[in-house]
Amino acid sequence: MGPRLADIARHAGVSEATVSRVLNDKPGVGSDTRKAVLTALDVLGYERPARLRQRSAGLVGMVIPELDNPVFPMFAQAAEGALAQRGYTPVLCTQTPGGISEDEYVELLLERNVSGILFVSGKHADTTASHERYQTLVSRRLPIVLVNGYTESIPAAFISADDREAGRLAVNHLAALGHTRIGFTSGPERYVPVRRKLEGFHQALAEHGLDGDGLVELSLFGVEGGHAAAVRLIERGVTAMVCGSDIMALGAIRAARQRGLRVPQDFSVVGYDDSQLIAFTDPPLTTVRQPVNAMAMAAARALCDEIAGHPVSHAEYVFDPELVVRGSTAAAPVAPAVSVPGPVTPEARVNSPAPPRRDPQEAAQGR
Numbered sequence: 001m002g003p004r005l006a007d008i009a010r011h012a013g014v015s016e017a018t019v020s021r022v023l024n025d026k027p028g029v030g031s032d033t034r035k036a037v038l039t040a041l042d043v044l045g046y047e048r049p050a051r052l053r054q055r056s057a058g059l060v061g062m063v064i065p066e067l068d069n070p071v072f073p074m075f076a077q078a079a080e081g082a083l084a085q086r087g088y089t090p091v092l093c094t095q096t097p098g099g100i101s102e103d104e105y106v107e108l109l110l111e112r113n114v115s116g117i118l119f120v121s122g123k124h125a126d127t128t129a130s131h132e133r134y135q136t137l138v139s140r141r142l143p144i145v146l147v148n149g150y151t152e153s154i155p156a157a158f159i160s161a162d163d164r165e166a167g168r169l170a171v172n173h174l175a176a177l178g179h180t181r182i183g184f185t186s187g188p189e190r191y192v193p194v195r196r197k198l199e200g201f202h203q204a205l206a207e208h209g210l211d212g213d214g215l216v217e218l219s220l221f222g223v224e225g226g227h228a229a230a231v232r233l234i235e236r237g238v239t240a241m242v243c244g245s246d247i248m249a250l251g252a253i254r255a256a257r258q259r260g261l262r263v264p265q266d267f268s269v270v271g272y273d274d275s276q277l278i279a280f281t282d283p284p285l286t287t288v289r290q291p292v293n294a295m296a297m298a299a300a301r302a303l304c305d306e307i308a309g310h311p312v313s314h315a316e317y318v319f320d321p322e323l324v325v326r327g328s329t330a331a332a333p334v335a336p337a338v339s340v341p342g343p344v345t346p347e348a349r350v351n352s353p354a355p356p357r358r359d360p361q362e363a364a365q366g367r
Contacts (some may be wrong), residue, residue, distance in 0.1 A: 070275035078296035116143035125149025143306035167200025178332035185229035186244025226251025264330035283327035
């Protein structure tokens, strides 16, 4: 059964005659009214007439690392919407361990004659990887945009968060709370964003007159990596941690609790990304927000402009992060939280076994 004009008119708040003019693609209807009628058609579950279906301007490839970290689906969703608004159909390519590689995805996208490719945290972010694959695409005059991971060797537009500032924001926040033993963890140092966060971390520590020697534990991305790094840093007496992602921060919180530490009373944690649902963790995570929507919009705009033949600066566009304070950070404990019974020196803390859970009454009295 075809769409009922009365239902559509009632939902859109217009007359049946107006609905008829829109469905028959007749002139004399304002753009807002036309949009309201088409939206009503979609909401009511009716299929748009063929003449009203937007034709795709072409396919655009989007290669992202994986979907386990919520920040990547967030970016993909924002970029897909921005590309669709410009008439392009995104082809999402996600990588999994042991699955299709980035190079294999590129070959598949080229076979589909994509108009351009958007790379998010790809091989371009790895300082040990060859960038020849991207240089080859540029030499073929295929528009590409690269997100998070700048290198001068690729003549393309880059979209990045200011990772150095992210590291500084986290340390400044923790130092203002009185923490002096602040640890850092992220993924492998060969990745550009990790190096930049680490630079910002050390710069901020120096500005506060704090020493970060021995307080950096680079690990694997993910909950397990954050957990393993936190165990080692807690043994070295840190009272707070800066993490390279929200997922790693959740692992750090789990490690602290397993060692009998309360978050944030005994141990503070700062994440990075501000991915979805992070505000609803226990405790709600203090984090440095990556401006995902603004970055996705800029990446889509730069790619579409280059596809259209407009000049695009082959430079790095850097976006400011934002500190979001929630419930996983608090003032430094009066005495460093210990992980074994009785007085413990820093040397003993390094070699101590997994501690028993602290008595809540003793912890409240600062012992």
